[in-house]
Amino acid sequence: MTADQAIAIRCTVNGEEHTLEVGPGETLLQTLRDRLSLTGTKEGCLEGECGACTVLVDDLPVDACILAAAAMDGRRIRTVEGLSTGERLAPLQQAFLDHAAVQCGFCTPGVLMTLTALLEQRPSPSPEEVAAALAGNLCRCTGYRQMIDALLAVAKEARP
Ligand code: FES
Ligand code: FES
Structure with a gap:
């Protein structure tokens, strides 16, 4: 070769x-x-x-x-x-829209994948764990708070 x-x-x-x-x-x-x-x-x-x-x-x-x-x-x-199923957004994607966690959107695909993995590994993370998971994803627009809120809302909704 x-x-x-x-x-x-x-x-x-x-x-x-x-x-x-x-x-x-x-x-x-x-x-x-x-x-x-x-x-x-x-x-x-x-x-x-x-x-x-x-x-x-x-x-x-x-x-x-x-x-x-x-x-x-x-x-x-x-x-x-x-992440989505046809036209139907995944719960995390919908929560990002509901919590205004998308601004310019450039970081959003990467952030969604990082947080998808977090939710799969830790279905009920603390806000600190969400922030730590996002340490490798740069966002210049949102300040991260809305992303953390979106993820916590999805985690709460999924709780039995
Ligand atoms: S484009 Fe891959 S980490 Fe920045
Ligand atoms: S929404 Fe613009 S970089 Fe994150």
């Missing part, structure tokens, strides 16, 4: 199986946006700092801009496009 040879991977993205030929230097972000047209995942700093590109790989939030696509063989990837 030469250094510029494509690498074949199989992975699932939002429940759909894909067989892809990815470049050796290709990132997961490039694969999602350029090959699969999943442009909901945003391209920000490209240095693993801002969290705009956050997706879930095997249920864990990761920065897709610093992850090699070639390492995704056999992985289960979820992006913001996979």
